[in-house]
Amino acid sequence: EAQVTQNPRYLITVTGKKLTVTCSQNMNHEYMSWYRQDPGLGLRQIYYSMNVEVTDKGDVPEGYKVSRKEKRNFPLILESPSPNQTSLYFCASRRQGLGSTDTQYFGPGTRLTVL
Amino acid sequence: GQQVMQIPQYQHVQEGEDFTTYCNSSTTLSNIQWYKQRPGGHPVFLIQLVKSGEVKKQKRLTFQFGEAKKNSSLHITATQTTDVGTYFCAGWSGGSNYKLTFGKGTLLTVNP
Numbered sequence: 001e002a003q004v005t006q007n008p009r010y011l012i013t014v015t016g017k018k019l020t021v022t023c024s025q026n027m028n029h030e031y032m033s034w035y036r037q038d039p040g041l042g043l044r045q046i047y048y049s050m051n052v053e054v055t056d057k058g059d060v061p062e063g064y065k066v067s068r069k070e071k072r073n074f075p076l077i078l079e080s081p082s083p084n085q086t087s088l089y090f091c092a093s094r095r096q097g098l099g100s101t102d103t104q105y106f107g108p109g110t111r112l113t114v115l
Numbered sequence: 116g117q118q119v120m121q122i123p124q125y126q127h128v129q130e131g132e133d134f135t136t137y138c139n140s141s142t143t144l145s146n147i148q149w150y151k152q153r154p155g156g157h158p159v160f161l162i163q164l165v166k167s168g169e170v171k172k173q174k175r176l177t178f179q180f181g182e183a184k185k186n187s188s189l190h191i192t193a194t195q196t197t198d199v200g201t202y203f204c205a206g207w208s209g210g211s212n213y214k215l216t217f218g219k220g221t222l223l224t225v226n227p
Contacts, residue, residue: 033215042121042219043158043203050213058214059116090157097213104148106157 002027004107006091012113013081021076021110023091029105031094032074033058034066036087037109043090049074050097081114088112117142119206121218129226134191136221138204145209147187149178152220153200161189194225 004025013019025032033048035058045058049068063085065077074093078085088111094104118141128134138147146165150158162171164180164187171178177190187206191198201220207213 031213035217040219043205043217045215045217048213048215056213059216092158103160105160109157 002105004091004093004105006089006107006110008110009108010111012115014115015082016080019078019081019112021078021089021091021112023074023076023107024072025074025093025105026072027093027095027105028071029093029095030071031097031104032068033092033104034064034074034076035090035092036060036085037090038087046076046089081112083114086112086114117206117208117214117216119204119216119218121204121221123221124219125222125224127224127226128194130196131193134194134198134223136189136202136204136223138187138206138218140185140206140208140216142185142208144184144206146207147180147184148205148207148215149187149189150203150205151200152203156200158203191223194223196225196227198223199225 007022030051034046035043037043044060046064047066049055090109091107092104095102120139148163149161152158162178167184168182169180175192179188201222203220205215205217
C-alpha cells in the first residue's frame, strides 16, 4: 500500500530539547516536503527536497533543519524547539517535482506541543 | 513573495445546495492544485490544473483555472454531508523554485 508515515504522531516536549520527526515514503518518490498547519494560517511549506542531497527552503524554514540522505526518508529536525513551533506538521511526497501532474500524498500528521 | 488568497473562509450550506470556493494568486501560476482535508485528517490531493482556461470535472466537483492563470475555483453541485471538510488550493509559480504556496482554505459544513 502506497503511504507516507510519520513518527511520532504526538509529541509534547520542552523548550530547547532537540527533537526529530521522521518521515518515510514507500513509493520511490523524488519530491518530499514538510508543512506546518496552524489555525487561521493554513498550510505553510517549511522545506522541500527534489531528490537525495537536494533540499531547499520553503516559506517558513526558520528554526528547522532537514536532511535527505536516502530517497525514502526526509526527517525534520528542531535543534532548539520554542513554543511558537507548537503546530501540526505534515510530511508529503510526490513522484516528481511540481512540474509534473503527479498526486502529492500527505502523511497522517504529527501534533507537536512545545512547553 | 507569492501569496494565494482563498475565499470564503467558511461556508455553511444545506444539503443539496451548491458550493464554490475561489483562489487568487498574486503571481501567475504554472499550475494549481486542490486538496480536501476532513476534520482531524490530512490533506488529500484532488486535482491539478495546468492549462489556461482549463476545466476539469470529478463527479459533482468542477475545477477551473483562469485564463490568466492567476485564479481558480472549485464548485460542488448538490452538496452532500460527505463533502464536509476544508478545501485548499495550492499554487506553484514555476521555474527552478519548487515552493508550493497554499491558500488558507475554505471550511465547508453541510446541514443534513
